Amino acid sequence: MVQINKTTHWLDLKKLILILASLCIFTSLLNALFSSYQVQKQVMVTDTLEANRAYATKLADVTDLFLQSVLMQLKASSNVIAQNLNNSAQIDNELKQMLVRTNSFDSVVLVSASGKIIGAQPSSLGITGTMLKNEVETSPLRKQTPYIVGPFISPAGNLMVSPTHPIFDNNGNYLGFIAAGIYLKGDNILGKLLSNHHHQDKTYVYVTGPNGKLIYHHDDHRIGQDVTANEVVTSLTRKGSGANQIINTQGVEMLAGYASVETSGWGVVAQRPLAVTMSQLSDTMSHVLKTTVPFTVFLLICVLGFGGLIAKPLWRLAKLSEQVQDGRNIDFPHVATWYYEATWLYQAMHGSVKHLGAQVQRFDDERKQDQLTLLFNRRGMEKWLETAYEQATPFSIIALDIDHFKRVNDTFGHHIGDTVIQKLAELMRRNAREQDHLCRSGGEEFLMFLPHVEISQATKIAERLRHCTETTVFADAGHITISLGVSHWPTCSEDLHHALKLADRSLYQAKANGRNRVEQAVLANHNAA
Numbered sequence: 001m002v003q004i005n006k007t008t009h010w011l012d013l014k015k016l017i018l019i020l021a022s023l024c025i026f027t028s029l030l031n032a033l034f035s036s037y038q039v040q041k042q043v044m045v046t047d048t049l050e051a052n053r054a055y056a057t058k059l060a061d062v063t064d065l066f067l068q069s070v071l072m073q074l075k076a077s078s079n080v081i082a083q084n085l086n087n088s089a090q091i092d093n094e095l096k097q098m099l100v101r102t103n104s105f106d107s108v109v110l111v112s113a114s115g116k117i118i119g120a121q122p123s124s125l126g127i128t129g130t131m132l133k134n135e136v137e138t139s140p141l142r143k144q145t146p147y148i149v150g151p152f153i154s155p156a157g158n159l160m161v162s163p164t165h166p167i168f169d170n171n172g173n174y175l176g177f178i179a180a181g182i183y184l185k186g187d188n189i190l191g192k193l194l195s196n197h198h199h200q201d202k203t204y205v206y207v208t209g210p211n212g213k214l215i216y217h218h219d220d221h222r223i224g225q226d227v228t229a230n231e232v233v234t235s236l237t238r239k240g241s242g243a244n245q246i247i248n249t250q251g252v253e254m255l256a257g258y259a260s261v262e263t264s265g266w267g268v269v270a271q272r273p274l275a276v277t278m279s280q281l282s283d284t285m286s287h288v289l290k291t292t293v294p295f296t297v298f299l300l301i302c303v304l305g306f307g308g309l310i311a312k313p314l315w316r317l318a319k320l321s322e323q324v325q326d327g328r329n330i331d332f333p334h335v336a337t338w339y340y341e342a343t344w345l346y347q348a349m350h351g352s353v354k355h356l357g358a359q360v361q362r363f364d365d366e367r368k369q370d371q372l373t374l375l376f377n378r379r380g381m382e383k384w385l386e387t388a389y390e391q392a393t394p395f396s397i398i399a400l401d402i403d404h405f406k407r408v409n410d411t412f413g414h415h416i417g418d419t420v421i422q423k424l425a426e427l428m429r430r431n432a433r434e435q436d437h438l439c440r441s442g443g444e445e446f447l448m449f450l451p452h453v454e455i456s457q458a459t460k461i462a463e464r465l466r467h468c469t470e471t472t473v474f475a476d477a478g479h480i481t482i483s484l485g486v487s488h489w490p491t492c493s494e495d496l497h498h499a500l501k502l503a504d505r506s507l508y509q510a511k512a513n514g515r516n517r518v519e520q521a522v523l524a525n526h527n528a529a
């Protein structure tokens with residue numbers, strides 16, 4: 001017999017569907033999030049770069065306008081001064097007026113063609129009468145054009161830039177220059193112009209001079225610092241405006257827009273840390289995730305429910321086949337199948353189990369049947385007795401045996417003997433009811449079990465069978481007779497085997513009393529008496 005090893009799987013179809021669907025859902029979700037993250041990132045970086053470029057351009061234009069207006073003011077004053085160069089009171093007055101007329105300057109200085117400071121406001125600077133010393137300070141003397149100096153440390157010790165304008169007399173002789181000082185540290189006009197635009201979103205602005213040093217930065221300490229190493233500053237010297245993603249001199253990744261100031265050659269840079277832009281993106285993505293999660297959960301619940309519906313018929317069929325394999329007697333129940341594969345599997349299983357059941361039943365019947373007479377054999381008899389005993393069904397027993405059967409065999413042959421046995425079985429069937437149990441217990445020995453039939457009635461039935469046999473002509477063998485013994489369970493004996501023995505004893509009693517007769521066992525209470 002083929003031994004089937006039963007394997008228990010923790011994984012079933014429902015779980016498989018759930019795992020597969022979850023994988024699909026999560027992969028799609030991750031894919032969608034990743035793609036939208038990439039697209040959003042690209043859009044935000046591009047937008048920020050463009051916004052910063054536009055912003056830097058606007059600030060560069062504002063700064064340019066401011067410097068042009070300063071130079072215009074210096075030009076106006078230089079004309080006045082050229083007319084009154086020998087009138088020191090008038091010059092002082094003009095320098096004072098220059099400071100008062102606008103809040104744009106921190107100081108005003110008048111320098112002669114020889115490089116001597118011949119007037120300075122506010123007078124507290126205390127530099128009048130001193131000579132310009134270094135190359136930077138004296139550069140306007142060489143250029144003799146409107147020119148912006150710096151950044152540099154002024155003779156009074158301030159870090160500053162200084163728009164200058166030359167002074168010429170009516171004959172075109174160079175007389176010197178007038179310079180406006182704009183201090184770079186502390187509260188100054190550049191800060192006022194640029195810091196107003198300092199954004200809440202961490203965008204900030206700085207301005208570099210033509211020499212790559214910081215002219216303006218919201219962090220005061222950095223003013224004057226050399227930032228020529230910065231990629232943007234390099235780009236500024238090459239083209240007017242643009243935008244770049246760069247790493248600044250502090251090692252921070254920045255999205256920088258830049259533009260140069262035409263009048264001065266300064267560069268304005270508006271930049272925002274990439275991390276700030278990315279944190280906004282993270283907020284957006286976590287918001288997207290939050291709005292997606294309920295739908296994903298709903299989708300998973302649907303998949304779970306639908307997966308259950310798909311798996312249920314197959315799961316029930318698997319359970320049924322497990323029972324069939326275990327050999328458990330199953331009354332094949334109806335399984336609701338709602339799709340093609342499950343319906344056909346159910347029908348195939350149902351058909352096979354039914355066919356198998358019928359086969360098993362047939363084999364079982366054959367095992368309990370005598371093949372010559374088709375009556376029950378000893379195995380069939382024992383099964384019936386077991387059931388009757390368990391159910392406490394009272395019954396009469398008729399044991400019968402063909403008289404001198406050996407002679408039949410000897411006279412007519414074994415084959416004719418067999419037909420006699422078959423014919424007698426037929427007579428027994430005719431004299432019995434459907435519920436009676438008829439057995440061939442040995443060669444020419446038979447037993448009849450008659451449920452719910454009292455012994456007196458059974459004796460009459462035995463007598464009828466004896467008579468019927470005696471009067472029947474058996475083809476080829478002629479007439480035969482039988483002897484019969486009758487007992488009853490439990491009235492003859494409560495011991496089943498003893499009741500059988502009593503029927504057998506009565507049979508031998510009938511043989512001993514001359515054969516072709518019926519003998520009845522004595523009832524148990526009669527025995528006792």
Ligand SMILES: Nc1nc2c(ncn2[C@@H]2O[C@H](COP(=O)(O)OP(=O)(O)OP(=O)(O)O)[C@@H](O)[C@H]2O)c(=O)[nH]1
Pocket residue numbers: 401402403404405406407409413414415416417418421442443444511515
């Ligand atoms: N043809 C045939 N003969 C069988 C079969 N089974 C047993 N026999 C024969 O039945 C005979 C029984 O003989 P015995 O036990 O001596 O009894 P008997 O001749 O019937 O005599 P009593 O029973 O004393 O009347 C034997 O000759 C067996 O060979 C069978 O299946 N077919």
